Amino acid sequence: MSDTLTVEALPILAIAPAQLLRGTGILSQLPKYLSRYGNKALVIAGETANQVTASYFLNSDHEIIHAPAIANCSDENLAMLRRLVQQENPQVIVGIGGGKVLDTAKLVAHQCQLPIVTVPTTGATCAGWTALSNVYDAHGAFDYDVTLDHCPDMMFVDYDVIVTAPKRTLVSGIGDAIAKWYESSVSSGSSEKTMVIAAVQEARILRDILFQKSAEAIANPNSQAWREVVDASVCLAGAIGGLGGANCRTVAAHAIHNALTHLHQTHGTLHGEKVAYGILVQLRLEEFQGNQLAASSRHQLLKFYQEIGLPTTLADLGLSQVTLAELEHLAQIACQRNSDIHRLPFIVSPSQVLAAMVSTTSPILATI
Numbered sequence: 297m298s299d300t301l302t303v304e305a306l307p308i309l310a311i312a313p314a315q316l317l318r319g320t321g322i323l324s325q326l327p328k329y330l331s332r333y334g335n336k337a338l339v340i341a342g343e344t345a346n347q348v349t350a351s352y353f354l355n356s357d358h359e360i361i362h363a364p365a366i367a368n369c370s371d372e373n374l375a376m377l378r379r380l381v382q383q384e385n386p387q388v389i390v391g392i393g394g395g396k397v398l399d400t401a402k403l404v405a406h407q408c409q410l411p412i413v414t415v416p417t418t419g420a421t422c423a424g425w426t427a428l429s430n431v432y433d434a435h436g437a438f439d440y441d442v443t444l445d446h447c448p449d450m451m452f453v454d455y456d457v458i459v460t461a462p463k464r465t466l467v468s469g470i471g472d473a474i475a476k477w478y479e480s481s482v483s484s485g486s487s488e489k490t491m492v493i494a495a496v497q498e499a500r501i502l503r504d505i506l507f508q509k510s511a512e513a514i515a516n517p518n519s520q521a522w523r524e525v526v527d528a529s530v531c532l533a534g535a536i537g538g539l540g541g542a543n544c545r546t547v548a549a550h551a552i553h554n555a556l557t558h559l560h561q562t563h564g565t566l567h568g569e570k571v572a573y574g575i576l577v578q579l580r581l582e583e584f585q586g587n588q589l590a591a592s593s594r595h596q597l598l599k600f601y602q603e604i605g606l607p608t609t610l611a612d613l614g615l616s617q618v619t620l621a622e623l624e625h626l627a628q629i630a631c632q633r634n635s636d637i638h639r640l641p642f643i644v645s646p647s648q649v650l651a652a653m654v655s656t657t658s659p660i661l662a663t664i
């Protein structure tokens with residue numbers, strides 16, 4: 297009786313997929329690897345991913361069920377896919393696509409207790425790696441996240457597939473990955489815990505790799521630098537989240553992202569683009585506390601963002617016509633009681649968030 301309680305009470309560190317397969321043209325091997333789970337797989341993918349990867353399953357000996365293409369990780373899609381699992385009884389779930397599709401596939405597998413294989417088709421997020429799914433409402437606004445009990449059983453990183461994605465997706469992935477340093481150093485930089493120290497230091501290394509190689513990578517898709525940056529965004533960013541655990545994950549940059557998803561005008565921008573802007577807001581909040589280092593970090597980032605094409609202002613996020621009332625609403629959402637913004641080591645008010653959001657490109661000596 298107490299066994300169940302004990303198991304549930306133990307904190308689980310989900311660091312990495314059990315197996316990571318990386319290379320060019322490796323996706324053709326996927327059906328062979330699926331055979332270890334049985335002979336029937338359910339593929340959950342987005343519209344584009346279905347088209348790009350359909351040929352890989354044509355000559356498979358396995359029964360491959362293709363779920364209807366999805367675009368969002370919503371309760372509605374999750375319920376539809378759980379029903380499909382009940383009907384079809386697959387032995388493994390394969391998620392192929394961007395972050396929202398992979399989050400959906402991981403969560404369905406978790407809920408149905410099936411093995412999960414992830415195939416990221418863009419460099420936009422580390423969702424193919426992590427034991428976390430973000431759920432959005434039917435309108436695309438962030439709703440809640442779910443911690444899964446393990447990272448995927450297998451992850452396929454095929455550079456030939458990822459290189460077909462729009463360039464903007466990797467730029468966005470860089471924005472999401474570089475946030476690891478700004479968020480983990482502020483929430484966990486003074487931790488004494490070995491694994492957390494390691495995670496924060498890896499986040500610093502990740503930031504430096506991105507500073508050094510991103511511009512070259514974006515200019516030369518499928519070059520060595522491009523592959524290193526894909527590895528940084530898709531794999532290392534996920535490893536840092538796994539090693540550091542929940543405390544090391546998200547702080548104000550993601551809280552700002554989550555709030556931004558509540559404005560429909562931002563739905564044309566990608567996750568990492570909103571997060572990148574959120575880092576600038578977070579640094580402004582730190583500057584308001586008199587932190588001059590935050591001001592120079594922000595200016596270093598502004599230069600980097602301009603070089604690779606990440607947004608620096610509300611206007612860049614499609615919010616040039618935003619009203620004061622909408623911004624106040626955003627700031628209120630960012631400061632809700634359960635928001636990750638409260639992982640900052642100081643108290644943040646909605647009026648400070650508002651002031652930070654409109655001053656992301658302020659000169660270095662500006663103070664509030």
Ligand SMILES: [Zn+2]
Pocket residue numbers: 472550567571
């Ligand atoms: Zn993120």
